[in-house]
Amino acid sequence: MGLLSKKDTKLITDPLADNNPITIQVLGICSALAITAELEASIVMSISVLFVMGVGNVVISLMRNIIPSKIRIIAQLIVVATLVIIVDLVLKAFAYELSKTLSVFVGLIITNCIIMGRFEAFALGNGPWRSFLDGIGNALGYAVILVIVGFFRELLGSGTLLGIPVLGDPIEKTGLYSIGYENNGFMLLSPMALIVVGIIIWVQRSRNKALIED
């Protein structure tokens, strides 16, 4: 590890598991429920958040000494809103269909608690490099959960992965469908996303008992 010191590495690896923004801090749940019905949407959403968090954390960190603390929330909002609009426009220009699937949830990255939380808790008090790592780490932690949830929901709900049929054709009755398998429509509904997130939390906490509160 020439590039990163041990402390810096921790900034990236911690949010991936033991301090995961979704499963441990339980932030950013709404987008995790809304857009994970397809794996592709989850991945694009993750990349968007990665960009916004990485850049946003650096910008806030650079400005941290000139932002008056009374209006810091507004300043943070302006930064994040600018970045989200960039993401939104890029998606609209280069991946129009996807941006329609993600619809309002790209815009709602602005209010994603994880981002505001990291701005407040980390970027305002740390240098740009460390803030950048922190942003990347938390966004990756968010991405991991989104991708896991998206994977299971798309596989079990539609029988596809990234839009490619992997279990056979449900109409032509090939592959698994020929023996009577059917897609689980519940997986495509938001409550199931909550249950899948819940199961991830359950598995994680029973593997690492230290995470269980009280």
Place this chain on the structure above:
Amino acid sequence: MGLKQNLHNFKEKNKDKKWLPGFNALFTFLYMPNETTHNGTHIKAADDLKRTMNTVIMALVPCLVFGMFNAGYQHYLAQGLIDSADGFLGASFWTIDNLIIGAWTVLPLVVVSYGVGLAVEFVFAIIKGHEVEEGYLVTGMLVPLIVPVDIPLWMLAVAVIFGVVIGKEVFGGTGMNILNPALTIRAFLFFAYPTWMSGDKVWVHGAVERDQAIAAGQNLDAISGETLLGAYAQNSSLAGIDYWDMFWGIIPGSVGETSKFLIIIGALFLIFTKIGSWRIMLSTVIGALVMGLIFNGVVDAGWIGEASKFYGLMSVPFWQHLIIGSILFGAVYMATDPVTAAQTNKGKWIYGFLIGFISIMIRVFNPAYPEGVFLAILLMNVFAPTIDHYVVQGNVKKRMKRLKVKTA
């Protein structure tokens, strides 16, 4: 030395084995264990959890047997092989042919429900290191009764695993669950595999197969197995259906919920043995009737025309809501689940009333969910602790007032 002693010795010998809870469950199912509590004073009562569960199962057995006959009867009737039975004791209903085909379709549901559910219970008991809980005995019996006859067995198995794990075990097992596990299973099936849980093809054994044969080009008549509720929801006429048929239960529907007659007998049995709460049953019925009356009032007042998609179900005479659909089954066997229902007496009235009220509301306003009973009960399961909280708070307040008057 009898078998019981042998089993007891076997248990003593394997005291610290991991799989012992599994053995204990079978042992206590067969015999009263030898251990007794040595300290303190205890109330001795015969009606332990197992006895309670068995009583409910006994109340369900008539519904199950009737469900088998009915499954066969609907199957042959839809194919035009037999005449429609005339009343409850109709000659073409209680035939051995009906029973054979009915048992052939219904018993696998029972076996899968119990097998999978108890397997999950055993696994959890062994992992968590506690005794296997009896909670699944009733759930396992209820599940086959509330699904369509032709539900594929693997779907039932998936749903049972989901229902027992997510509906019960994550909350800490029997007695700790918020939602009724049987209804969780049904809700899962309903939302996961809607084509197998609703529509006009699933309620009669063989209708789906026949449909596929027709699609494959065979020259056969399609079987329509629509439930009466489905027919009402689509505003189609119900000419030829006798109200007594609905009451006796010789109509298409989920396996065990069609016979209102047997459900009422089961209800009386549960009330007599003091297992089921008559308050919840009665208030659910009252709630359903009140909502039905309101809808009838709306139709009578002319606020809603025949063109409306709600007209069909709204204009059903209020008392008929009790004999179509599964409101009675829900009221007697589901709403009264002691774990998930409200605990206080006043709370039970409120809880039951709202179940009936909301059931009919969902039934009428949402033709996509012609049967709203399970949704209403699940919803009220969630609210039951809140209802209890306010009832208790109200009591505390009343007593405080009385105390103040006395001391002042």
